Amino acid sequence: MSIIKNAKEFFGLAPVDMEHDDAYYDDEPRYASHGSAAYAPARDYGYEYDRYTPAPVTPVREDRSYAPTIVAVEVSSYSEATEIGEPFRDGDAVVFDLTRMEAGENKRIVDFAAGLCFALRGRMVNVSKGLDTPRRVFAIIPESADISQSELERAASLR
Known part of the structure; x- marks a missing residue:
């Protein structure tokens, strides 16, 4: 590669190579297809929605055992x-x-x-x-x- 081509790629002036650009996203864990619900909604990948969605948490109030002063x-x-x-x-x-x-x-x-x-x-x-x-x-x-x-x-x- 020439220095000019490298400089164009560095500054984003070269045409985008989609093949290599997609490979970048495959490395990130949130785009992995192993079904990790912590990063992406399950319905984007065709999984059952209930399977990866945690149940809603209801707060538990503690009863005070003492009289407030x-x-x-x-x-x-x-x-x-x-x-x-x-x-x-x-x-x-x-x-x-x-x-x-x-x-x-x-x-x-x-x-x-x-x-x-x-x-x-x-x-x-x-x-x-x-x-x-x-x-x-x-x-x-x-x-x-x-x-x-x-x-x-x-x-x-x-x-």
């Missing part, structure tokens, strides 16, 4: 968001006071807590709503917890 947290900056997230992730209810925070940062904390509730199937409650107090207090409660509004108010020292 209420953790009271006073947050002063967004960097303290882990004080809310870690106990909630462990299955405890968290009551957090946002009174000392600026308006922009407390909105970020509320958004963070709402995301936690969505991801872990919990619920969020505005504890200070309806009370005669200037404080902004919220609570996030896990799915399995049965905690009343009055218990949350006591934990936040509103009663």
Whole structure:
């Protein structure tokens, strides 16, 4: 082969040789015809679809054998968001006071807590709503917890 032909092939300017190009794909495991379902859908190769498709996995929820506790947290900056997230992730209810925070940062904390509730199937409650107090207090409660509004108010020292 000449140098010019080699250069054309290197830069993709030479005509494509389909015989050698197909041989490249035969080397890759996902194009192998041994029926590996991990790489390609079985119906592309004419196999029975059910034979290579794993059964759908249903998540198994663990029942908590303990009663969740209420953790009271006073947050002063967004960097303290882990004080809310870690106990909630462990299955405890968290009551957090946002009174000392600026308006922009407390909105970020509320958004963070709402995301936690969505991801872990919990619920969020505005504890200070309806009370005669200037404080902004919220609570996030896990799915399995049965905690009343009055218990949350006591934990936040509103009663």
